[in-house]
Amino acid sequence: MANELKGAFEIIFSLEREFLSAVGLSLKVSLIALFLAAIIAIPFGIWVGTGKFKHRELTSAILNTAMSFPTVVIGLLLYSFFSRKGPMGNLGILFTPAAMITGQCILAFPIIAALVAAGTRNLGDRAILAARALGAGNIKSILLFLKESRLIVLASLSAAFGRIFSEVGISMMLGGNIRFYTRNITTAIALETSKGAFSLGIALGMVLMVIAFTINASVYYLQPKKI
Amino acid sequence: MRKQVFPALCLVFFAATSAFAGEALKLATTTSTYETGLLDYILPPFQEKYGVEVHIISVGTGKAIKLAENGDVDLILVHAKEAEEKLVKDGCGKARRGIMYNNFVILGPGGDPARVSKSKDVKDALRNIARMKHVFVSRGDDSGTDKKEKSLWRKAGLEPCGGWYLETGQGMSATLRIADEKNAYVMLDRATYLFNKDKIRLSPLTQDNDRDLFNPYGVIAVNPEKNPHVKYKSAVALIEWLVSPECQGMIDTYRVNGKQLFFADAIE
Numbered sequence: 234m235a236n237e238l239k240g241a242f243e244i245i246f247s248l249e250r251e252f253l254s255a256v257g258l259s260l261k262v263s264l265i266a267l268f269l270a271a272i273i274a275i276p277f278g279i280w281v282g283t284g285k286f287k288h289r290e291l292t293s294a295i296l297n298t299a300m301s302f303p304t305v306v307i308g309l310l311l312y313s314f315f316s317r318k319g320p321m322g323n324l325g326i327l328f329t330p331a332a333m334i335t336g337q338c339i340l341a342f343p344i345i346a347a348l349v350a351a352g353t354r355n356l357g358d359r360a361i362l363a364a365r366a367l368g369a370g371n372i373k374s375i376l377l378f379l380k381e382s383r384l385i386v387l388a389s390l391s392a393a394f395g396r397i398f399s400e401v402g403i404s405m406m407l408g409g410n411i412r413f414y415t416r417n418i419t420t421a422i423a424l425e426t427s428k429g430a431f432s433l434g435i436a437l438g439m440v441l442m443v444i445a446f447t448i449n450a451s452v453y454y455l456q457p458k459k460i
Numbered sequence: 461m462r463k464q465v466f467p468a469l470c471l472v473f474f475a476a477t478s479a480f481a482g483e484a485l486k487l488a489t490t491t492s493t494y495e496t497g498l499l500d501y502i503l504p505p506f507q508e509k510y511g512v513e514v515h516i517i518s519v520g521t522g523k524a525i526k527l528a529e530n531g532d533v534d535l536i537l538v539h540a541k542e543a544e545e546k547l548v549k550d551g552c553g554k555a556r557r558g559i560m561y562n563n564f565v566i567l568g569p570g571g572d573p574a575r576v577s578k579s580k581d582v583k584d585a586l587r588n589i590a591r592m593k594h595v596f597v598s599r600g601d602d603s604g605t606d607k608k609e610k611s612l613w614r615k616a617g618l619e620p621c622g623g624w625y626l627e628t629g630q631g632m633s634a635t636l637r638i639a640d641e642k643n644a645y646v647m648l649d650r651a652t653y654l655f656n657k658d659k660i661r662l663s664p665l666t667q668d669n670d671r672d673l674f675n676p677y678g679v680i681a682v683n684p685e686k687n688p689h690v691k692y693k694s695a696v697a698l699i700e701w702l703v704s705p706e707c708q709g710m711i712d713t714y715r716v717n718g719k720q721l722f723f724a725d726a727i728e
Contacts, residue, residue: 317531317687325689327532328486328517409517412500414484427634428495429659 240432241439250413251421252433256440259417262330263398266337267390274342275386278349279378283356293350299343304336304402311336312406328409333417336403341393348392352385384456391452395445484513485694486533490604491631492648493537493677494518496655496721502710506701512694520603520631528553528680531687535695537702539604539649539677553680554692559702560711560722562650564608564673567636567662569643576645576665582672583616585665590616593624595644599635600627604675609647612672636660649675651721658717677722703727 244252281292313319315327315335326332356378364374379386401419408415410424418437425434493499494516503514517527521538528536529552537559538544547553566585568576574592579585589596598620599606613620626644628635632652639646640660653664666673679702681695701707708724715721 317689322531323689328515409515411515411517414515427631427637429633429637429656 237431237435241435244433244436245440249433252436254413255416255418255421255437258330258415259398259419259441260444262333262404262417263337263394266334266397267341267394269334270338270341270393271345271390274345275349275389278346278389279353279382281346282350282353293347296343296347296350300347302340302343304340304400305406307336307339308403308406311339311403315407327407328411328415330408330415332407333404333415336407337397337400340400340403341397344393344396345389348389349382349385352389353382356382356385387452387455391448394448398445399441484515485535485691485698486515486517487535487537487698488517488519488524488527488533489537490521490524490539490677491518491633492539492605492652493722495631495633496651496716498651498711498714498722499537501714502702502707505706505710506698509701510694510697512697514698518631520599520601520606522602522604522607528682531682531690533682534690534692535679535681535698537677537679539675540607541676541678543604543607544678544680547680552683552686554683555696555699556678556680557699557703557726558676558678559708559726560724561674561676562722563668563670563675564605564647564666565650565653565664565668566645566647566666567639567653567660568645568665569662572665574645582612582666582670586613586616586618586620589645590618590620593622595624595626595642596620597635597639597642597644597646598625598627599630599632601629601631603632605632605648608675612647615672636662654719654721655716676725 278296281289281296311332312327314321315324315332316322317325317327326335364377369377399419401423404410404415404417405420405423408417408420410416410420416424418441422434422437425431425437487499489499495518499516503516507513517524517533519527521540521543524533524536524538525540525543525547527533528547529550536553544553544556548556566576566582568574572578574585574589574594576585576588579588598609626638626642628638630638632648633656636646636648636652636656637660638644640662643662646662679699681692681699682690684690684692703726705727708726711722711724712720
C-alpha cells in the first residue's frame with residue numbers, strides 16, 4: 234500500500250498523459266453536461282417550486298424520485314437508443330464523449346430541478362411581490378428573484394456536479410472506456426483496479442476528491458455572511 | 461439578453477457534438493489482447509502509416525460480436541472460432557482472418573487440492589475440481605474464454621453449479637484477481653496469465669500441449685452490405701496490416717517479462 238501511495242504521488246506530479254487525459258475528459262464532459270442540464274433544469278425547478286398548477290405536488294414527487302435514477306439504467310436506455318440498431322443510431326454517437334454528456338445531462342437534470350424547486354418553494358411569492366411592490370418590471374423582478382435564489386441554485390449545481398463527476402455506469406456503458414478518448418477518471422479507476430494496478434487509481438481518486446472539495450468550498454464561500 | 465443566449469447555446473451544442481464526432485475506426489476486442497498491451501504495441505505503426513486513428517473498445521468476445529452484429533463498431537478481434545464463423549455466415553461479418561494463437565491454462569492454489577496437475581487431460585482436471593467441489597471462478601460473461609470454458613465442462617460431461625462455482629461477469633484480469641483472492645481454480649488465456657503473473661499467487665497446472673486448450677484469435681470486418689455506415693475500407697486496411705509480415709513479426713517479438721504472449725499464424 235505504501236508503494237502504491239508513493240506511485241500515486243509520482244503520477245500526479247509527473248503529469249502523465251494517461252492521468253491528464255482522464256482528468257481533462259472528466260472535467261470537460263461533466264461541466265458541459267452540467268451546463269446543458271442547468272439551462273433547462275433551473276427554470277423548470279423554479280416553475281415547479283413557485284408556479285401555480287394542478288399537479289405540482291405530483292411533479293415534485295416525480296422529480297424527487299428521478300433523483301435516484303440508477304446510472305446503469307440511464308446507460309442502458311441511452312445505449313439502446315444510440316446503438317446503430319436503435320432509433321437514434323444514425324447519429325453514430327455511441328462510444329463518444331457526446332454520448333457520455335447526454336447521459337450525465339439526464340442524470341443531472343432531476344437533481345438540479347428538484348433541489349431548486351424545494352429551495353424556491355417559500356422564496357417564490359414573497360420575492361416577486363416585494364420586487365413588484367418596489368416598482369420593478371417583469372424582467373427586473375425575475376433578475377431580482379434569481380439574485381435571491383442564487384445560493385439555492387449554486388447548491389443544486391454543486392450537488393449535481395458531485396453526482397455526475399463521480400458516476401461510472403454511464404461513462405463506462407456509453408463511452409466504452411476508450412483510451413485518450415472516452416476514458417475518464419472513474420472508468421480509468423475501474424480498469425486499473427481490475428488490472429490490480431492501484432497507483433493510477435489512487436492518484437485519480439485523490440484528484441477527484443480535491444476537485445469535488447474545491448467546488449463545495451467555493452459554494453460555501455459564496456454564501457452571504459450572516460450574523 | 462435573449463439574443464445573446466441563443467447563439468451561445470448553439471455554439472455550445474456545436475462544440476459538444478462536432479468536436480467529439482467519431483471519425484476514428486472502432487475496434488471491439490477481447491480483454492486479453494488489450495489488457496496485455498499487445499494492441500498498443502502493434503497498432504501505432506498502422507495509425508501512422510494510414511493516418512487512421514483506432515479506438516479500442518475492450519469487451520468480452522460475446523459483446524464484441526453483438527457490437528459487430530449491430531454495426532456499432534467497424535471490426536472485431538476476438539477468440540471464439542465457431543461464433544466468428546457464424547457471424548460471417550449470417551452476413552454480418554466479412555473478410556475473417558486468423559492472426560495468432562496461444563493457449564488456455566488452468567491456474568490453481570498452491571498444494572493443488574483437486575490434483576489438476578496430476579490429471580491426464582483438461583476434462584479429467586475439471587472432473588476432479590467438480591468432485592472436490594473446490595472453488596472455481598468463471599467469467600460468466602459469454603466472452604471467448606467463457607464460451608471455451610463452458611464447452612470444456614460439457615466435453616467433460618458436467619454442468620457446473622452450486623456454491624463452489626462462481627461467475628463474476630467481469631473481464632479476465634478482474635476475474636483472475638477474484639480467483640486469486642479466493643484461492644480458487646480459474647481458466648484463462650496464457651497472455652493474460654503471463655501479464656499478471658507477478659501480481660498473483662495462483663500457479664499454472666495444465667499441460668501446454670493439450671489440444672482442447674488451443675486458443676486461436678481472428679479478426680473480422682463488419683459487412684458494409686448490412687451496415688452501410690461502417691468504415692469498411694479502413695477496416696480492411698487494418699486487417700491487411702495485422703496479417704502483414706511486418707505486423708506478424710511484431711506479434712511474435714512482443715514480450716512481457718521476457719515471455720512471448722501470442723504466436724502469429726496468419727502466414728503459413
